Amino acid sequence: MSIPVLNVPGWAAGVTAVLLLLGSGLAFTGCLGLLRLSRFYDRMHAPTLGTTLGIGSVLIASMLFFSVLQARPVLHEILIAILMVVTTPITLTLLARAALYRDRSEDDPDVPPMIGKQRMHSLQEGEVFVQEEEQDRGQALLDE
Amino acid sequence: MLRRWLPFPLLTAALILTWLLLNESLSPGAILLGTLLALIVSRLVVRFEIPRSRIIRPISALKLACNVLVEIVRSNNAVARIILMPNKRYRSGFVLIPLDMRNPYGLTLLACIITATPGTLWVEFDSKEHAMLLHVLDLIDEDEWRRIIKERYEKRLMEIFE
Numbered sequence: 001m002s003i004p005v006l007n008v009p010g011w012a013a014g015v016t017a018v019l020l021l022l023g024s025g026l027a028f029t030g031c032l033g034l035l036r037l038s039r040f041y042d043r044m045h046a047p048t049l050g051t052t053l054g055i056g057s058v059l060i061a062s063m064l065f066f067s068v069l070q071a072r073p074v075l076h077e078i079l080i081a082i083l084m085v086v087t088t089p090i091t092l093t094l095l096a097r098a099a100l101y102r103d104r105s106e107d108d109p110d111v112p113p114m115i116g117k118q119r120m121h122s123l124q125e126g127e128v129f130v131q132e133e134e135q136d137r138g139q140a141l142l143d144e
Numbered sequence: 145m146l147r148r149w150l151p152f153p154l155l156t157a158a159l160i161l162t163w164l165l166l167n168e169s170l171s172p173g174a175i176l177l178g179t180l181l182a183l184i185v186s187r188l189v190v191r192f193e194i195p196r197s198r199i200i201r202p203i204s205a206l207k208l209a210c211n212v213l214v215e216i217v218r219s220n221n222a223v224a225r226i227i228l229m230p231n232k233r234y235r236s237g238f239v240l241i242p243l244d245m246r247n248p249y250g251l252t253l254l255a256c257i258i259t260a261t262p263g264t265l266w267v268e269f270d271s272k273e274h275a276m277l278l279h280v281l282d283l284i285d286e287d288e289w290r291r292i293i294k295e296r297y298e299k300r301l302m303e304i305f306e
Contacts, residue, residue: 026224029224041279053262054220097267114270
């Protein structure tokens with residue numbers, strides 16, 4: 001099957017090309033950041049370039065191009081965007097928490113302690129100070 | 145009767161819309177089949193006993209969506225700069241943010257918004273302390289971030305859901 005690309009008017013082809021270049025450029029920058037940044041938590045930020053504006057531009061390019069080509073609204077790319085937004089927090093949080101768990105068990109000084117314990121250490125925040133219950137909670141979770 | 149067949153009207157509508165988008169069709173057959181499937185699925189979902197909630201202010205939801213889109217574009221630019229300029233100094237770190245919001249959908253949406261914005265990452269949530277741990281790539285002022293999350297997002301999400 002040959003794709004009749006020539007049926008697409010110049011402006012649509014131009015906008016599509018710009019959006020595709022922007023999207024792939026952002027995805028590339030994200031990968032570069034994954035390689036270049038030094039700490040694990042910093043690195044996790046980099047790929048979000050590709051999963052937000054990067055994929056957004058590619059999807060808009062796709063919607064525009066095929067809507068013009070087929071002379072009808074092509075909108076099902078919206079679903080990809082929605083599913084991306086809903087699912088990426090799950091994997092990212094999972095990764096971050098796995099790293100946190102490892103760093104905390106190694107007593108890494110750069111990583112904050114569990115939220116309940118952290119509250120105890122920073123009393124200047126003026127929050128209610130709950131001592132024993134919070135102290136044992138981490139242990140209780142492990143025992144379960 | 146209506147409650148029985150439409151326990152989650154928004155979910156049913158979203159499922160019909162998804163079906164129509166996937167089929168790329170507005171033919172009576174697609175609408176009929178989509179409606180049927182959406183009705184069956186949303187009745188099955190009742191068994192999961194998911195908490196109920198309503199969007200009280202749809203207009204502020206739309207406003208928030210626009211703000212988030214703008215913010216995503218801006219922070220894409222900021223993070224790309226940090227990556228592409230090797231000499232740019234930045235300091236990353238964690239911020240503990242106490243939350244007042246209790247609505248589970250609001251919290252989920254807040255997590256989605258924070259993760260979808262490059263440069264910020266929802267790391268951990270403690271449902272007992274009602275506090276979240278945020279990781280920020282370019283952390284200049286911790287109180288500033290507490291204020292941003294609470295004022296810009298949490299307050300408005302609470303308006304929408306609670």
